[in-house]
Amino acid sequence: MAATYVEILRSEFPDIDSELFDYITGVLDGCGADFEDGEEVFEAVGGVLQEVSADSKNEDDVRDICLQMFNTLQLSRRPGPPSQRQVLLDAPVQLSQMSMDTTSANNDVQGIWMMKRPQNTMVDAKKLEKAEAKLKAKHERRNEKDLQKASIPLVLEEASASQASSKKEGRAEQAGKNRSYDIRIENFDVSFGERCLLQGAELSLAAGRRYGLIGRNGLGKTTLLKMLASRSLHVPPHISILHVEQEVAGDHKAALQSVLESDTLREGLLGEERLLNARIANGTAEGMASIRLSEIYCKLEEIEADKAPARASIILAGLGFSPKMQQQPTKEFSGGWRMRLALARALFARPDLLLLDEPTNMLDVSAILWLENYLQTWQSTILVVSHDRNFLNAVVTDIVHLHSHRLDSYRGDYENFVKTKEDRLKNQQREYEAQLQYRQHIQVFIDRFRYNANRAAQVQSKLKVLERLPELKPIDKETQITFRFPENFEKLSPPILQLDEVEFYYTPDRHLFSGLNLSADLESRVCMVGQNGAGKSTVLKLLMGDLTPISGVRQAHRNLKIGYFSQHHVDQLDLNVCSVELLLNRFPGRTEEEYRHQLGGYGITGELATRPVASLSGGQKSRVAFAQMTMSCPNFYILDEPTNHLDMETIEALADALNKFKGGVILVSHDERLIRLVCKELWVCEAGKVFRLDGGFDRYRDVLYEQFKKEGYL
Template sequence: MAKYGEYLKKQFPLIDEDLKKYVEDILDNGAGEFEDEEEVFEAIGEVLQGISEKTEDDIKDICSQLLHMLQPDHQGMNNGPRKVLDAPIHLASMTSNLTETQPELKSIWLQTRDDNLKVDAKKLEKAEAKLQQKQGKRSDVKAAPVAAPVLQTATASQVTSKKDSKLEAKGTNRTQDIRIENFDIAYGDRVLLQGADLVLAFGRRYGLVGRNGLGKTTLLRMISAKQLKIPSHISILHVEQEVVGDDTIALQSVLECDFVREGLLRREKEINASISNGATDPALSSELSEVYAQLENIEADKAPARASIILSGLGFTPEMQARATRTFSGGWRMRLALARALFSKPDLLLLDEPTNMLDIKAIIWLENYLQNWPTTLLVVSHDRNFLDTVPTDIMHLHSQRIDTYRGNYEQFHKTKTEKHKNQQREFEAQQQHRAHVQEFIDRFRYNANRASSVQSKIKMLEKLPELKPVEKEVDVTLRFPETEPLSPPILQINEVGFYYSKDKVIFTNVNLGATLESRICIVGDNGAGKTTLLKIIMGILSPTSGLRSVHRGLKFGYFSQHHVDQLEMNVNSVELLQKDYPGKTIEEYRRQLGSFGVSGDLALQTIGSLSGGQKSRVAFARMCMGNPNFLVLDEPTNHLDIETIEALGKGINKYTGGVILVSHDERLIRMVCKELWICGGGTVASIEGGFDEYRKIVERELEAANK
């Protein structure tokens, strides 16, 4: 320990002794568990970044050195044992690695690659080794080699009209509307859409909704990759991958999206340089005048202000706008990608769960901004309030087809409900009519006097259109475990303060009490310390001042998106629970998964093949397998569909334990919140008036910022 303690002191001379001890404890506890430097960085990187001006790459280098100190024989180090290659070198993998070390080889936007389909060779090799080890324990027979999983890919096919094909071939197609008719999309052997139609009218804003796992994200990827054919002159931008970090400052990164402006400014510099060097060609002066005219025509001088407004709305302070993109975390780089898209104004903007990366203030700003969006927008979102505010139309993906409804989500819900009622009434009326006619036929089938009537009735039945009963979507239920009552006090933090370094205080004098009846919701800007507060409540972090006291019988269940992302991808859900909670029957594991909507064949699919929302439900099931009596939920709605968020709210309300929730989903907060805490300004404070009052505060702040 002394060795890497000295190394930490050398790298961070100003590190507080308590903080150094905290980092050393993490390294001691995880010494044998860290697989690579990325895992070390995940464990202590945020803490180390908070106490220095070092870049993320510098911190990663330090984490790599620490890993070598913890595990001197670690394979990743240059002075570790050499590994003899036992397989051909795969050049495509080498190229992929090269693009990561040479950012200039990599496009700032990645639109056509489905990251979910990548296989990490190292992780796959480890997973195979673990599985073989398990098989070896169960049997004395030598384990058979494990076959690598077959990669599934999404495929699309569509019928195109001859008229559109001719216009496209001639280059005379100028329509801004998009019509994708009679198309199919499959993912491996599974058909997601069949004979579907998609019509996007220019200038309309469409919200795409549907249950998790039905193919919403895949559809967006098929459109952005142009595997579904649309007119070639229509520009598409799909905000899916974060901006690659380099030395470009954030504001310039956004401005670079305007290729016309950037090209004109570059040409202006070239011409001025030539004139300064003594060039006398009159054509240069004429071209320079033309460049100036074009710059004035596109209002190039106003572009920095417009880009700054967008960045500010998404939470970037003036100081952050002047920072290099490599200094930002993945979440902030995703915001940069969104800012670039909003600044670019493509003909078709595709957004997939844009509110996942935003706090409530940024969500409200984005809602207001997109209401004046000038081109076509197609957005996948689970945020009910966002869908009530932004879209002009709702597209409902279900039963391998897409139905379009005019209006926002609330209007869609009413119309769909009424439509289903009418369809069911019509079906039931027809069934009664059929039964009545069939009864007549059966009664008089052998009556010669009624033969003609019977024949006419039979023909009438044959001509009746065949109506089908309304296919009801299966209701989602999330059932949290029953808990035993505990005598108070349950949970108390008094005069608590916390800082990563003395010049970076997160909060001071926090007083918070909770019982098994508590439904506390914590809101605040990103970076205000919400997740840090949760970790102090659970005892993962120790406060730098104040006291934390908990009932000895209190058992926390912690959910965060971080846990979802770290699920083992090469096993199925039953195997995952079996590994974490051994000794139970298969029926118990399946019953637990079924409590969170993961049932049937879904429980036997590899976790890597599940949608984001389905993975979240698996993470809920795993969290509750330990029967917690107090839930701490950090942004639990990311990737959940609307129906599952509703089920989550109902499940929390029925739960007999305590709940502390960090969320930006307005509807969920309104469903469950009994006590609202605002985290920000170095403290945490309760607010009278609940979410309505908080929303008013945020809107006043946005109005003041826009003046």
């Protein structure tokens, strides 16, 4: 057993008098938690100890003793073995009491300076006073720093954009000659705080084409959309822009009426029509009123205003709103449904440039399939950020790839982009190798004849050839993303996890499930699909034991350890700390290297791990959430919409990790690519039942298409 600092003090300084001994141990007791290393212990009591030891110990000896005492102080603060330094609370924690305890602790520290200092001692009183003053000043500085840190709110960086202006385009716009709906933005930069996201970039959007904006998480896709929507990047003023970013504010208006009002032209004409008719009826109309009314009727007929309610209703129905929901006030909808409502308003309004940021995140599989079909006939320009590979293949006509602070454009869908990009990289690699070989060939000649007078002219000529060659740059390949799910568990014998004849409801008047029978084991790769609101998340909570069945039984193996990723997992992260601190707070007692290693397994490396979580992109926050979830090494994963905000490369890495994982997996997802890569069994949650669908995802798509056609949504 290691010696305590008291024992070290008595052993190393046997002649120390009792009053001085009490004084030093009092300082170490009161301030031990604040010392960061042995040097700080030496600064506090080293001078006093040197006086006590006289000539028996030099300064280095005293420093070593202070380091030993510091190490014992560190050990004494750890409750239990280093690998298990966790505190089990046996009662609820009252924050008000914690505040009082903190005040009390500060008073205890202040009491150190009021200790009765030994008067009759062999130590120089002035040196003792100097040591005390130094230690007290250190504490005051630290307390002041902590107070400042607590009072400063987290300030997030802001995005900014700049671009080179074209005088020719400016003159054309001022003269009203530029009526094209094509968008071309040249030589522009976008930054987020001090980080450069795009530099000298170009973006060309041809009217009527549908563009998919892709790139790794954190590179600036969402920021670029915001710069376009705010017109921080120059878009001709006659081009209307609509960015689906925020949910609709709830009020008393019905959902259908909210969508109809998004068409400002129609609403303006109808409002003017009502006003003119009222004036004509009460005899206050001007002479031109009837002529203007005729113009309004012509315009309303031209824009097919009478068909607007039916069109709005079809859009809402396709996005999952039942006839009853379409008449509900918007304030009664949850945030996810209000985001759908925002999307419906944008689709109904038909802007010249529609900006969509991860539109499939808020949708279930049936709504995604409907949206794919609807956007295929879209007449104006779309720029969409999406991680859904199948959605991009179904919708877009072009791909814009954000990487290396620039934008590259490709004709065709995502599959064509992958093929074309690979061909480009191969050609660039061949050119690089050919140029490298040519340079080496010239250099060999120069090195061989550098000092040959007869070849001096040729050598000079070769040197000039080298100077004229373009700068040689290696191929810029994106780093490969890998996920790893740790495994250190034994095989469990079935049954692992099952529900038998389970009945559940939140209110007795509305039964959610009855006769629910489900089972899974460590070999399971299950995906559950169904419309939003069907109860998928409730089923997951019943499987985990977070909800108790009204009747029926949940059975789980006693050694089952579930890792759960919820839809709102990212929202529940502490945004004010960095990723390393986040893991330290959740799993205390490990080294920084262990936390960094865990985060690195999910692509959070280098300075990303030390940034405040609030400054990370949505995809990076999801990776942090994965790192946190897997830290305890579960043997079964239940994942509820894990792909939201992840880029396509990360989804592929997630699928690969799940396939290599030796435990069980139940997955709720709308991402067709992930479902096809991972799942061996498809559960459909519908009408109070969960049943296995033979034929997998292909059969499920066919069922949904048949339903859309039957109900007239396609």
